[in-house]
Amino acid sequence: MTETLRTASASTGPALVTEVPGPKSRELHSRKTAAVPRGIGSALPIYIDHAEGPWLVDVDGNRFLDLGCGAGVNMVGHHQQSIIDAAAAQLNRVTHTLFGITPYEGYVRLAERLSEKTPGSHAKKTMFVNSGAEAVENAVKVARAYTGRRAVASLDHGFHGRTNLTLAMNHRAVPYATGFGPFAPDIHRVPNSYPFRDGLTGRQAADRTIAYLEERVGSADLAALVVEPIQGEGGFIVPAEGYLPALQEWTNRNGVVLVADEIQCGLGRTGTWFASDLFGVVPDVVLTAKQIAAGLPLAGVTGRAEIMDAAATGGLGGTFGGNPVSIAAAHAVLDLLEDEEQFAAARRIGNTLTDGLRRIAEHHPVIGDVRGHGAMIAFELTRPGTTQPLPGSAAAISEHAARRGVVLITAGSDGNVIRFLPTLDVTDDLLEYALTVIDDALNRHD
CATH class of the missing domain: 3.40.640.10 (Type I PLP-dependent aspartate aminotransferase-like (Major domain))
Structure with missing residues (x-):
């Protein structure tokens, strides 16, 4: 698993040059804590400098694969020139x-x-x-x-x-x-x-x-x-x-x-x-x-x-x-x-994520359900063999993914769902890399 992660990161995946969060992000987070009300939280305290396509680059130069795109806002990709x-x-x-x-x-x-x-x-x-x-x-x-x-x-x-x-x-x-x-x-x-x-x-x-x-x-x-x-x-x-x-x-x-x-x-x-x-x-x-x-x-x-x-x-x-x-x-x-290619991309993303998550679920019974349509897919974490939620369990997956250069966001009334809201220009190779990261996270947290 470690070798797979290293290969993906070196070729098509994220590029991390510091720990996550890095020193500049930590310094900014300290300033944020002093200047911004605590009610405005930061699930992943990595401070973004610029973005393009499916990528976010933070102030420390770390490049992250963005599978949340601002809770779905930047669906057509960051920095779309048109x-x-x-x-x-x-x-x-x-x-x-x-x-x-x-x-x-x-x-x-x-x-x-x-x-x-x-x-x-x-x-x-x-x-x-x-x-x-x-x-x-x-x-x-x-x-x-x-x-x-x-x-x-x-x-x-x-x-x-x-x-x-x-x-x-x-x-x-x-x-x-x-x-x-x-x-x-x-x-x-x-x-x-x-x-x-x-x-x-x-x-x-x-x-x-x-x-x-x-x-x-x-x-x-x-x-x-x-x-x-x-x-x-x-x-x-x-x-x-x-x-x-x-x-x-x-x-x-x-x-x-x-x-x-x-x-x-x-x-x-x-x-x-x-x-x-x-x-x-x-x-x-x-x-x-x-x-x-x-x-x-x-x-x-x-x-x-x-x-x-x-x-x-x-x-x-x-x-x-x-x-x-x-x-x-x-x-x-x-x-x-208006271009049908955008909708086709959403359906492709949904198929890739659904197939990959179901493969992972075969050997991680903590995944109770995989669901969604198009570029809106999620998996729910439960006690194996039941529909009983594991409250708060999604946070550890999201945090692990961030340390591997993948931004995932949580959901669910019990905090036990990971949701994917990627940009439509994300490739299947990048999605497969993210699935590898999730598999690794589950190996560590099952």
Whole structure:
């Protein structure tokens, strides 16, 4: 195993010239501890100087393979020249003007493009804000305005942001919500579909969710059901077949707005434009962020025209929402995604990771489940032969990988999931190297 690691590192893999973290990163981390609130943690205290393609280079000159890409943000690769050129050109024209006062064409054209790409052929409208959490907040606003109802439901193991409203919608309170209450009222968390743990069919899981909604919330009071088609922070939980269509049928029948939070799983990440497409679902509202502008702050709320028009004139907006530079970057991202090669790359990555992780699982029974679609794959660590999670176990794998030059990020409500969110330009050779590192980590920590 050691020889394999050395060979990979010397040829196609990461290049480490100091210990990890190196002396410059440690010095910066000391400054960060003194200057930045402790609530903003650093899972891997390696301080990045520059990046390109699938690579991150830290201030000590260490080169890391980035399989997290900023929690999925830099999906099309770091330092994509077409995106840089688009943003730079816009910087030379107009850096900012408030769209609600003096609008601009780029915003309108991006709204048109998202209306075309999101699921369904119905009339749609789109607004832009700065972050995923803002997108969730605005989806809730328009759903309440449209239905005249107050209650909102989200699924167990879901994650929707760090604002007061979204903290109430999240499954996991620690550490995200600790000490920050009271929280927004009329928010309900309901059972999800978690096939690995619950063993239910999609119909059975949907019946359980719907029974909870009808008995504990009441459909007459429910404005919106917010779902991640594939749950991100919760551990890349893929619902059982038929689960989401059954929820859509129920929401349609009961006048409830179905909101698909595609902030992490949308825009090509799963090998399709939107993860909802994988399940045959046409949500009423679709949320995009993360990948949409390759690192510049932008998020979109795209919904049925009649729902989006429910808010009064002036009821939606914000100073920086849809900033022209971010909008220009987003157009460049969508231009890249128009090429089928990007989706093919996502599917290739998913196949390589899934096959490799299943091979590893054959001799590491601590891997209880391998799941996901496209360039959104995860494995869950459990007590061998059971579905019982090993709380916090993913951190040791991530830390070991960092010392071998691979950036992995953890997930799961129990901290027992490693998730892969690589750039789409990562090669199979690099993925195989990362799998070797994971195998080595499991040999040491099983």
